[in-house]
Amino acid sequence: MSHPTAPPPYEDHNPLYPGPPRPGGYGQPSVLPGGYPAYPTYPQPGYGHPAGYPQPVPPVHPMPMNYGHDYSEEERAGSDSFGEWDNRKVRHTFIQKVYCIISVQLLITVAIIAIFTFVEPVSEYVRNNVAVYYVSYAVFLATYLILACCQGPRRRFPWNIILLTVFTLALGFMTGTISSMYETKAVIIAMIITAVVAIAVTIFCFQTKVDFTSCTGLFCVLGIVLMVTGIVTSIVLLFRYIYWLHMVYAALGAICFTLFLAYDTQVVLGNRKHTISPEDYITGALQIYTDIVYIFTFVLQLVGNRD
Template structure:
Protein backbone atom coordinates (compact mmCIF):
# COMPACT_ATOMS: atom_id res chain seq x y z
CA UNK A 1 0.00 0.00 0.00
CA UNK A 2 2.82 2.37 0.87
CA UNK A 3 4.19 2.04 -2.66
CA UNK A 4 1.45 4.48 -3.69
CA UNK A 5 2.72 7.92 -4.56
CA UNK A 6 0.60 10.55 -2.84
CA UNK A 7 0.78 13.91 -4.54
CA UNK A 8 -0.49 17.25 -3.35
CA UNK A 9 -1.09 18.64 0.07
CA UNK A 10 -3.22 17.20 2.85
CA UNK A 11 -6.22 19.48 2.30
CA UNK A 12 -6.56 18.30 -1.28
CA UNK A 13 -7.39 14.87 0.10
CA UNK A 14 -4.39 13.15 -1.49
CA UNK A 15 -2.16 12.61 1.57
CA UNK A 16 -2.81 9.94 4.25
CA UNK A 17 -4.38 11.23 7.45
CA UNK A 18 -2.33 8.86 9.65
CA UNK A 19 0.73 6.66 9.04
CA UNK A 20 -1.03 3.25 8.83
CA UNK A 21 -3.86 4.45 6.59
CA UNK A 22 -4.84 1.81 4.01
CA UNK A 23 -8.00 3.37 2.56
CA UNK A 24 -8.24 6.02 -0.13
CA UNK A 25 -7.53 9.40 1.56
CA UNK A 26 -9.82 11.21 -0.87
CA UNK A 27 -12.80 9.09 0.20
CA UNK A 28 -12.04 9.66 3.88
CA UNK A 29 -11.68 13.42 3.36
CA UNK A 30 -15.00 13.46 1.50
CA UNK A 31 -16.62 11.64 4.43
CA UNK A 32 -15.09 14.08 6.94
CA UNK A 33 -16.31 17.10 4.98
CA UNK A 34 -19.81 15.60 4.81
CA UNK A 35 -19.92 15.02 8.56
CA UNK A 36 -18.68 18.52 9.40
CA UNK A 37 -21.21 20.01 6.97
CA UNK A 38 -24.02 18.22 8.78
CA UNK A 39 -22.69 19.31 12.19
CA UNK A 40 -22.41 22.91 10.96
CA UNK A 41 -26.05 22.85 9.82
CA UNK A 42 -27.09 21.40 13.18
CA UNK A 43 -25.24 24.12 15.06
CA UNK A 44 -26.76 26.85 12.89
CA UNK A 45 -30.21 25.39 13.59
CA UNK A 46 -29.44 25.33 17.30
CA UNK A 47 -28.29 28.94 17.28
CA UNK A 48 -31.38 30.03 15.34
CA UNK A 49 -33.83 28.16 17.58
CA UNK A 50 -31.99 29.25 20.72
CA UNK A 51 -32.02 32.88 19.61
CA UNK A 52 -35.78 32.76 19.04
CA UNK A 53 -36.40 31.20 22.46
CA UNK A 54 -34.10 33.63 24.28
CA UNK A 55 -35.38 36.76 22.52
CA UNK A 56 -39.08 35.90 22.82
CA UNK A 57 -39.96 36.22 26.50
CA UNK A 58 -43.47 34.87 25.89
CA UNK A 59 -41.98 31.45 25.14
CA UNK A 60 -39.88 31.27 28.30
CA UNK A 61 -42.80 32.62 30.36
CA UNK A 62 -45.10 29.94 28.94
CA UNK A 63 -42.70 27.16 29.91
CA UNK A 64 -42.02 28.66 33.35
CA UNK A 65 -45.54 29.53 34.50
CA UNK A 66 -47.93 26.97 33.02
CA UNK A 67 -48.47 23.27 33.58
CA UNK A 68 -48.70 22.71 29.83
CA UNK A 69 -45.35 24.46 29.42
CA UNK A 70 -43.73 22.21 32.00
CA UNK A 71 -45.17 19.11 30.31
CA UNK A 72 -43.93 20.31 26.92
CA UNK A 73 -40.50 21.02 28.39
CA UNK A 74 -40.29 17.43 29.65
CA UNK A 75 -41.34 16.20 26.20
CA UNK A 76 -38.63 18.31 24.57
CA UNK A 77 -36.00 16.86 26.91
CA UNK A 78 -36.92 13.21 26.31
CA UNK A 79 -37.65 13.55 22.57
CA UNK A 80 -33.97 13.47 21.48
CA UNK A 81 -33.44 10.22 23.41
CA UNK A 82 -36.58 8.69 21.89
CA UNK A 83 -35.62 9.78 18.35
CA UNK A 84 -32.20 8.12 18.71
CA UNK A 85 -33.87 4.68 18.62
CA UNK A 86 -35.48 4.98 15.14
CA UNK A 87 -32.47 7.01 14.00
CA UNK A 88 -30.25 4.02 14.77
CA UNK A 89 -32.48 1.85 12.57
CA UNK A 90 -32.83 4.36 9.72
CA UNK A 91 -29.43 6.05 9.85
CA UNK A 92 -28.54 4.67 6.41
CA UNK A 93 -31.96 5.21 4.81
CA UNK A 94 -32.48 8.51 3.02
CA UNK A 95 -34.50 10.73 3.61
CA UNK A 96 -35.70 9.23 6.91
CA UNK A 97 -32.28 9.67 8.51
CA UNK A 98 -32.24 13.41 7.78
CA UNK A 99 -35.85 13.88 8.93
CA UNK A 100 -35.15 12.14 12.24
CA UNK A 101 -31.89 14.04 12.61
CA UNK A 102 -33.80 17.30 12.10
CA UNK A 103 -36.35 16.38 14.79
CA UNK A 104 -33.52 15.41 17.14
CA UNK A 105 -31.68 18.69 16.53
CA UNK A 106 -34.72 20.97 16.86
CA UNK A 107 -35.95 19.31 20.08
CA UNK A 108 -32.52 19.50 21.67
CA UNK A 109 -32.12 23.10 20.47
CA UNK A 110 -35.36 24.10 22.18
CA UNK A 111 -34.18 22.53 25.43
CA UNK A 112 -30.84 24.35 25.18
CA UNK A 113 -32.60 27.60 24.28
CA UNK A 114 -34.81 27.35 27.36
CA UNK A 115 -31.72 26.84 29.49
CA UNK A 116 -30.18 29.97 27.99
CA UNK A 117 -33.44 31.93 28.39
CA UNK A 118 -32.80 32.21 32.14
CA UNK A 119 -29.16 33.20 31.71
CA UNK A 120 -27.64 36.61 31.06
CA UNK A 121 -26.42 37.42 27.57
CA UNK A 122 -22.88 38.01 28.84
CA UNK A 123 -22.67 34.52 30.28
CA UNK A 124 -24.05 32.95 27.09
CA UNK A 125 -21.54 34.84 24.97
CA UNK A 126 -18.63 33.85 27.21
CA UNK A 127 -19.61 30.19 27.11
CA UNK A 128 -20.15 30.26 23.34
CA UNK A 129 -16.79 31.90 22.61
CA UNK A 130 -14.90 29.50 24.87
CA UNK A 131 -16.73 26.51 23.39
CA UNK A 132 -15.85 27.55 19.84
CA UNK A 133 -12.20 28.13 20.75
CA UNK A 134 -11.88 24.77 22.54
CA UNK A 135 -13.63 22.80 19.79
CA UNK A 136 -11.46 24.31 17.05
CA UNK A 137 -8.26 23.82 19.05
CA UNK A 138 -9.01 20.20 19.97
CA UNK A 139 -10.08 19.34 16.43
CA UNK A 140 -6.87 20.74 14.95
CA UNK A 141 -4.83 18.99 17.64
CA UNK A 142 -6.48 15.62 16.95
CA UNK A 143 -5.82 15.85 13.21
CA UNK A 144 -2.21 16.88 13.94
CA UNK A 145 -1.73 14.04 16.44
CA UNK A 146 -3.31 11.45 14.12
CA UNK A 147 -0.96 12.56 11.35
CA UNK A 148 1.94 11.71 13.67
CA UNK A 149 0.64 8.27 14.55
CA UNK A 150 -1.09 8.94 17.87
CA UNK A 151 -4.25 7.01 18.61
CA UNK A 152 -6.96 7.98 21.12
CA UNK A 153 -9.10 4.84 21.04
CA UNK A 154 -7.92 4.00 24.56
CA UNK A 155 -9.98 6.93 25.88
CA UNK A 156 -13.28 5.12 25.25
CA UNK A 157 -13.56 3.14 28.53
CA UNK A 158 -12.34 6.04 30.65
CA UNK A 159 -14.82 8.46 29.09
CA UNK A 160 -17.66 6.00 29.53
CA UNK A 161 -16.80 5.65 33.21
CA UNK A 162 -16.57 9.43 33.54
CA UNK A 163 -20.05 9.84 32.03
CA UNK A 164 -21.45 7.41 34.60
CA UNK A 165 -19.85 9.44 37.39
CA UNK A 166 -21.35 12.66 36.00
CA UNK A 167 -24.80 11.08 35.76
CA UNK A 168 -24.64 9.91 39.38
CA UNK A 169 -23.30 13.30 40.45
CA UNK A 170 -26.23 15.06 38.76
CA UNK A 171 -28.73 12.72 40.41
CA UNK A 172 -27.21 13.45 43.82
CA UNK A 173 -27.43 17.17 43.04
CA UNK A 174 -31.14 16.84 42.23
CA UNK A 175 -31.99 15.34 45.61
CA UNK A 176 -29.24 16.85 47.76
CA UNK A 177 -28.26 20.27 46.34
CA UNK A 178 -24.83 21.33 47.54
CA UNK A 179 -24.77 24.90 46.32
CA UNK A 180 -22.83 26.98 43.84
CA UNK A 181 -19.44 25.40 44.47
CA UNK A 182 -20.68 21.91 43.63
CA UNK A 183 -22.29 23.22 40.42
CA UNK A 184 -18.98 24.74 39.36
CA UNK A 185 -17.14 21.51 40.21
CA UNK A 186 -19.66 19.51 38.18
CA UNK A 187 -19.37 21.92 35.26
CA UNK A 188 -15.58 21.76 35.37
CA UNK A 189 -15.52 17.95 35.43
CA UNK A 190 -18.11 17.76 32.65
CA UNK A 191 -16.11 20.21 30.52
CA UNK A 192 -13.00 18.04 30.83
CA UNK A 193 -14.96 14.89 29.97
CA UNK A 194 -16.53 16.39 26.86
CA UNK A 195 -13.19 17.79 25.77
CA UNK A 196 -12.02 14.18 25.88
CA UNK A 197 -15.04 13.11 23.86
CA UNK A 198 -14.29 15.70 21.17
CA UNK A 199 -10.79 14.24 20.77
CA UNK A 200 -12.10 10.66 20.90
CA UNK A 201 -14.92 11.17 18.39
CA UNK A 202 -12.72 13.20 16.05
CA UNK A 203 -10.17 10.38 16.12
CA UNK A 204 -12.95 7.93 15.27
CA UNK A 205 -14.05 10.23 12.46
CA UNK A 206 -10.55 10.10 10.99
CA UNK A 207 -9.96 6.37 11.39
CA UNK A 208 -12.93 4.21 12.33
CA UNK A 209 -16.34 5.37 11.16
CA UNK A 210 -17.48 3.68 7.96
CA UNK A 211 -18.67 5.88 5.13
CA UNK A 212 -22.30 4.95 5.82
CA UNK A 213 -22.12 6.14 9.43
CA UNK A 214 -22.05 9.87 8.67
CA UNK A 215 -25.26 10.44 10.65
CA UNK A 216 -23.88 8.79 13.81
CA UNK A 217 -20.58 10.61 13.45
CA UNK A 218 -22.43 13.93 13.15
CA UNK A 219 -24.67 13.16 16.15
CA UNK A 220 -21.64 12.27 18.29
CA UNK A 221 -19.73 15.46 17.46
CA UNK A 222 -22.84 17.64 17.77
CA UNK A 223 -23.60 16.25 21.22
CA UNK A 224 -19.99 16.80 22.27
CA UNK A 225 -20.19 20.48 21.30
CA UNK A 226 -23.61 21.04 22.90
CA UNK A 227 -22.65 19.31 26.14
CA UNK A 228 -19.37 21.21 26.34
CA UNK A 229 -21.29 24.47 25.87
CA UNK A 230 -23.81 23.57 28.59
CA UNK A 231 -21.01 22.56 30.97
CA UNK A 232 -19.17 25.84 30.47
CA UNK A 233 -22.46 27.72 30.73
CA UNK A 234 -23.12 26.19 34.15
CA UNK A 235 -19.69 27.32 35.35
CA UNK A 236 -20.07 30.90 34.14
CA UNK A 237 -23.65 31.10 35.41
CA UNK A 238 -22.68 29.89 38.87
CA UNK A 239 -19.75 32.31 38.97
CA UNK A 240 -21.98 35.17 37.83
CA UNK A 241 -24.69 34.55 40.42
Protein backbone atom coordinates (compact mmCIF):
# COMPACT_ATOMS: atom_id res chain seq x y z
CA MET A 1 0.00 0.00 0.00
CA SER A 2 1.53 3.28 -1.10
CA HIS A 3 1.46 6.40 0.99
CA PRO A 4 0.43 9.74 -0.47
CA THR A 5 3.32 12.04 -1.34
CA ALA A 6 1.39 15.22 -0.62
CA PRO A 7 -1.12 16.39 1.99
CA PRO A 8 -4.84 16.17 1.19
CA PRO A 9 -6.48 18.99 -0.73
CA TYR A 10 -7.00 22.26 1.04
CA GLU A 11 -10.78 21.90 0.77
CA ASP A 12 -10.72 19.71 3.92
CA HIS A 13 -9.43 22.47 6.15
CA ASN A 14 -11.49 24.25 8.78
CA PRO A 15 -13.27 27.22 7.15
CA LEU A 16 -12.81 29.33 10.28
CA TYR A 17 -9.01 29.28 9.93
CA PRO A 18 -8.03 29.83 6.33
CA GLY A 19 -4.42 29.55 5.43
CA PRO A 20 -1.84 27.32 3.75
CA PRO A 21 -1.53 23.78 5.05
CA ARG A 22 1.34 22.98 7.42
CA PRO A 23 3.88 20.40 6.34
CA GLY A 24 4.04 17.28 8.45
CA GLY A 25 0.36 17.02 9.36
CA TYR A 26 -3.17 17.99 8.50
CA GLY A 27 -3.98 21.68 8.60
CA GLN A 28 -5.78 21.67 11.95
CA PRO A 29 -5.81 24.90 13.88
CA SER A 30 -3.57 25.11 16.97
CA VAL A 31 -6.16 27.19 18.85
CA LEU A 32 -9.92 26.83 18.69
CA PRO A 33 -12.45 29.66 19.20
CA GLY A 34 -12.53 30.83 22.79
CA GLY A 35 -8.77 30.40 23.35
CA TYR A 36 -8.82 26.62 23.98
CA PRO A 37 -5.99 24.51 22.52
CA ALA A 38 -6.81 22.13 19.70
CA TYR A 39 -5.75 18.51 19.43
CA PRO A 40 -2.13 18.05 18.34
CA THR A 41 -1.38 17.55 14.69
CA TYR A 42 -0.86 13.99 13.59
CA PRO A 43 2.48 13.22 12.01
CA GLN A 44 2.69 11.93 8.49
CA PRO A 45 5.23 9.35 7.52
CA GLY A 46 7.73 10.31 4.96
CA TYR A 47 8.42 13.84 6.19
CA GLY A 48 11.49 14.65 8.27
CA HIS A 49 12.39 11.90 10.75
CA PRO A 50 11.47 8.39 9.61
CA ALA A 51 9.32 7.83 12.67
CA GLY A 52 7.43 11.11 12.22
CA TYR A 53 7.33 14.22 14.35
CA PRO A 54 7.34 13.83 18.18
CA GLN A 55 4.10 14.44 20.07
CA PRO A 56 3.96 18.15 20.86
CA VAL A 57 3.56 19.37 24.43
CA PRO A 58 0.08 20.85 25.04
CA PRO A 59 0.26 24.61 25.32
CA VAL A 60 -0.30 26.25 28.69
CA HIS A 61 -3.61 28.00 29.02
CA PRO A 62 -3.11 31.77 29.14
CA MET A 63 -5.32 32.13 32.26
CA PRO A 64 -3.18 33.14 35.28
CA MET A 65 -2.74 30.37 37.84
CA ASN A 66 -2.79 32.53 41.01
CA TYR A 67 -6.47 32.85 41.85
CA GLY A 68 -7.54 35.65 44.17
CA HIS A 69 -5.47 38.70 45.07
CA ASP A 70 -2.34 39.24 42.99
CA TYR A 71 0.29 39.97 45.67
CA SER A 72 3.27 42.05 44.76
CA GLU A 73 6.79 41.05 45.75
CA GLU A 74 6.84 43.45 48.72
CA GLU A 75 3.50 42.15 50.02
CA ARG A 76 4.64 38.58 49.56
CA ALA A 77 7.88 39.24 51.43
CA GLY A 78 6.10 40.87 54.35
CA SER A 79 3.27 38.36 54.53
CA ASP A 80 5.40 35.79 56.37
CA SER A 81 6.02 37.99 59.42
CA PHE A 82 3.11 40.41 59.48
CA GLY A 83 0.40 38.67 57.47
CA GLU A 84 -1.44 37.46 60.52
CA TRP A 85 -1.33 40.90 62.09
CA ASP A 86 -3.07 42.42 59.08
CA ASN A 87 -6.27 40.84 60.31
CA ARG A 88 -7.56 43.09 63.09
CA LYS A 89 -9.89 40.42 64.36
CA VAL A 90 -7.02 38.00 64.92
CA ARG A 91 -4.97 40.61 66.74
CA HIS A 92 -7.86 41.80 68.93
CA THR A 93 -8.78 38.22 69.83
CA PHE A 94 -5.16 37.50 70.73
CA ILE A 95 -4.88 40.61 72.95
CA GLN A 96 -8.17 39.82 74.68
CA LYS A 97 -7.03 36.27 75.37
CA VAL A 98 -3.69 37.45 76.80
CA TYR A 99 -5.22 40.02 79.12
CA CYS A 100 -7.97 37.65 80.25
CA ILE A 101 -5.29 35.19 81.34
CA ILE A 102 -3.34 37.96 83.07
CA SER A 103 -6.47 39.10 84.91
CA VAL A 104 -7.07 35.59 86.26
CA GLN A 105 -3.41 35.29 87.27
CA LEU A 106 -3.48 38.62 89.11
CA LEU A 107 -6.72 37.72 90.90
CA ILE A 108 -5.17 34.47 92.12
CA THR A 109 -2.01 36.29 93.22
CA VAL A 110 -3.94 38.99 95.09
CA ALA A 111 -6.01 36.31 96.86
CA ILE A 112 -2.85 34.47 97.95
CA ILE A 113 -1.22 37.71 99.15
CA ALA A 114 -4.38 38.58 101.11
CA ILE A 115 -4.33 35.18 102.82
CA PHE A 116 -0.65 35.49 103.69
CA THR A 117 -1.11 39.06 104.93
CA PHE A 118 -4.39 39.00 106.85
CA VAL A 119 -4.48 35.42 108.18
CA GLU A 120 -2.13 35.48 111.15
CA PRO A 121 -1.50 31.71 111.51
CA VAL A 122 -0.43 31.47 107.86
CA SER A 123 1.81 34.51 108.20
CA GLU A 124 3.43 33.11 111.35
CA TYR A 125 4.01 29.74 109.71
CA VAL A 126 5.72 31.29 106.69
CA ARG A 127 7.96 33.45 108.86
CA ASN A 128 9.10 30.47 110.88
CA ASN A 129 9.64 28.23 107.83
CA VAL A 130 11.72 30.09 105.26
CA ALA A 131 12.22 26.87 103.30
CA VAL A 132 8.68 27.27 101.97
CA TYR A 133 9.82 30.34 100.06
CA TYR A 134 12.75 28.54 98.41
CA VAL A 135 10.56 25.59 97.39
CA SER A 136 8.05 27.92 95.72
CA TYR A 137 10.90 29.80 94.04
CA ALA A 138 12.33 26.53 92.64
CA VAL A 139 8.92 25.52 91.22
CA PHE A 140 8.46 29.02 89.77
CA LEU A 141 11.87 28.99 88.08
CA ALA A 142 11.44 25.47 86.65
CA THR A 143 8.00 26.13 85.16
CA TYR A 144 9.13 29.52 83.83
CA LEU A 145 12.07 27.98 81.97
CA ILE A 146 9.87 25.24 80.51
CA LEU A 147 7.25 27.69 79.26
CA ALA A 148 9.79 30.23 77.99
CA CYS A 149 12.20 27.82 76.29
CA CYS A 150 10.12 24.82 75.15
CA GLN A 151 7.70 25.54 72.32
CA GLY A 152 6.01 22.13 72.50
CA PRO A 153 4.60 22.33 76.06
CA ARG A 154 3.90 26.04 75.59
CA ARG A 155 1.59 25.51 72.61
CA ARG A 156 0.12 22.11 73.41
CA PHE A 157 -3.19 21.96 75.24
CA PRO A 158 -3.73 21.11 78.08
CA TRP A 159 -0.07 21.08 79.12
CA ASN A 160 0.31 24.81 78.56
CA ILE A 161 -2.64 25.56 80.87
CA ILE A 162 -1.41 23.11 83.51
CA LEU A 163 2.11 24.54 83.50
CA LEU A 164 0.79 28.10 83.54
CA THR A 165 -1.45 27.28 86.51
CA VAL A 166 1.45 25.74 88.43
CA PHE A 167 3.61 28.72 87.53
CA THR A 168 0.96 31.20 88.73
CA LEU A 169 0.44 29.36 92.03
CA ALA A 170 4.19 29.13 92.64
CA LEU A 171 4.85 32.81 91.90
CA GLY A 172 1.78 33.84 93.89
CA PHE A 173 2.92 31.70 96.83
CA MET A 174 6.40 33.20 96.62
CA THR A 175 5.00 36.74 96.51
CA GLY A 176 2.72 35.94 99.42
CA THR A 177 5.66 34.80 101.55
CA ILE A 178 7.47 38.05 100.80
CA SER A 179 4.38 40.11 101.64
CA SER A 180 3.93 38.33 104.97
CA MET A 181 7.21 39.83 106.17
CA TYR A 182 5.98 43.42 105.69
CA GLU A 183 3.32 45.53 107.34
CA THR A 184 -0.21 45.32 105.96
CA LYS A 185 -0.24 49.03 105.16
CA ALA A 186 2.93 48.73 103.09
CA VAL A 187 1.51 45.80 101.14
CA ILE A 188 -1.64 47.74 100.25
CA ILE A 189 0.36 50.82 99.21
CA ALA A 190 2.64 48.67 97.04
CA MET A 191 -0.39 47.10 95.38
CA ILE A 192 -1.89 50.48 94.57
CA ILE A 193 1.38 51.81 93.16
CA THR A 194 1.85 48.67 91.06
CA ALA A 195 -1.69 48.88 89.67
CA VAL A 196 -1.20 52.56 88.73
CA VAL A 197 2.15 51.84 87.06
CA ALA A 198 0.80 48.85 85.10
CA ILE A 199 -2.28 50.74 83.86
CA ALA A 200 -0.23 53.82 82.96
CA VAL A 201 2.36 51.79 81.04
CA THR A 202 -0.36 49.90 79.14
CA ILE A 203 -2.17 53.09 78.13
CA PHE A 204 1.15 54.67 77.13
CA CYS A 205 2.04 51.69 74.95
CA PHE A 206 -1.36 51.88 73.22
CA GLN A 207 -0.94 55.59 72.42
CA THR A 208 2.76 56.22 71.86
CA LYS A 209 4.63 55.95 68.56
CA VAL A 210 7.87 55.10 70.39
CA ASP A 211 8.90 51.55 69.55
CA PHE A 212 10.50 49.92 72.58
CA THR A 213 10.91 46.65 70.70
CA SER A 214 13.53 48.24 68.43
CA CYS A 215 15.85 48.65 71.46
CA THR A 216 16.34 44.95 72.15
CA GLY A 217 20.05 45.40 72.86
CA LEU A 218 19.36 48.04 75.51
CA PHE A 219 16.90 45.77 77.32
CA CYS A 220 19.38 42.90 77.24
CA VAL A 221 21.98 45.16 78.87
CA LEU A 222 19.44 46.24 81.51
CA GLY A 223 18.66 42.62 82.27
CA ILE A 224 22.33 41.74 82.67
CA VAL A 225 22.97 44.77 84.89
CA LEU A 226 19.96 43.93 87.07
CA MET A 227 21.02 40.29 87.40
CA VAL A 228 24.62 41.13 88.33
CA THR A 229 23.48 43.82 90.77
CA GLY A 230 21.05 41.39 92.37
CA ILE A 231 23.75 38.74 92.86
CA VAL A 232 26.17 41.26 94.39
CA THR A 233 23.46 42.75 96.63
CA SER A 234 22.36 39.32 97.83
CA ILE A 235 25.92 38.34 98.72
CA VAL A 236 26.59 41.62 100.57
CA LEU A 237 23.26 41.61 102.44
CA LEU A 238 23.82 38.00 103.45
CA PHE A 239 26.75 39.06 105.65
CA ARG A 240 25.74 42.62 106.55
CA TYR A 241 22.57 44.58 105.95
CA ILE A 242 23.19 47.91 104.21
CA TYR A 243 20.03 49.96 103.91
CA TRP A 244 21.05 52.25 101.05
CA LEU A 245 22.34 49.33 98.94
CA HIS A 246 19.05 47.54 99.39
CA MET A 247 17.09 50.66 98.37
CA VAL A 248 19.28 51.26 95.31
CA TYR A 249 18.74 47.70 94.15
CA ALA A 250 14.97 47.92 94.75
CA ALA A 251 14.73 51.21 92.83
CA LEU A 252 16.79 49.81 89.95
CA GLY A 253 14.62 46.69 89.84
CA ALA A 254 11.38 48.69 89.81
CA ILE A 255 12.63 50.90 86.96
CA CYS A 256 13.96 47.99 84.89
CA PHE A 257 10.81 45.90 85.19
CA THR A 258 8.68 48.92 84.34
CA LEU A 259 10.64 49.20 81.09
CA PHE A 260 10.34 45.44 80.58
CA LEU A 261 6.58 45.79 81.01
CA ALA A 262 6.48 48.43 78.26
CA TYR A 263 8.57 46.21 75.97
CA ASP A 264 6.47 43.08 76.56
CA THR A 265 3.22 45.04 76.18
CA GLN A 266 4.24 46.34 72.76
CA VAL A 267 5.35 42.87 71.71
CA VAL A 268 1.85 41.63 72.52
CA LEU A 269 0.07 44.58 70.88
CA GLY A 270 1.94 44.05 67.58
CA ASN A 271 2.56 46.48 64.68
CA ARG A 272 6.10 47.00 65.98
CA LYS A 273 9.53 45.83 64.91
CA HIS A 274 9.25 42.68 67.04
CA THR A 275 6.00 40.83 67.70
CA ILE A 276 4.99 37.37 68.82
CA SER A 277 2.77 34.90 67.02
CA PRO A 278 -0.92 34.80 67.96
CA GLU A 279 -0.33 31.17 68.93
CA ASP A 280 2.01 32.27 71.73
CA TYR A 281 -0.62 33.82 73.98
CA ILE A 282 0.89 31.85 76.89
CA THR A 283 4.21 33.62 76.34
CA GLY A 284 2.57 37.05 76.27
CA ALA A 285 0.64 36.42 79.48
CA LEU A 286 3.70 34.88 81.14
CA GLN A 287 5.96 37.86 80.46
CA ILE A 288 3.52 40.63 81.38
CA TYR A 289 2.34 38.86 84.54
CA THR A 290 5.93 38.28 85.69
CA ASP A 291 6.80 41.95 85.08
CA ILE A 292 3.84 43.16 87.15
CA VAL A 293 4.62 40.83 90.07
CA TYR A 294 8.28 41.84 90.12
CA ILE A 295 7.32 45.51 90.04
CA PHE A 296 5.15 44.85 93.11
CA THR A 297 7.96 43.10 95.02
CA PHE A 298 10.47 45.88 94.31
CA VAL A 299 7.99 48.64 95.18
CA LEU A 300 7.16 46.77 98.40
CA GLN A 301 10.84 46.82 99.35
CA LEU A 302 10.96 50.57 98.71
CA VAL A 303 7.85 51.60 100.67
CA GLY A 304 7.60 48.83 103.24
CA ASN A 305 8.98 48.22 106.69
CA ARG A 306 9.51 44.71 107.93
CA ASP A 307 7.45 43.61 110.93
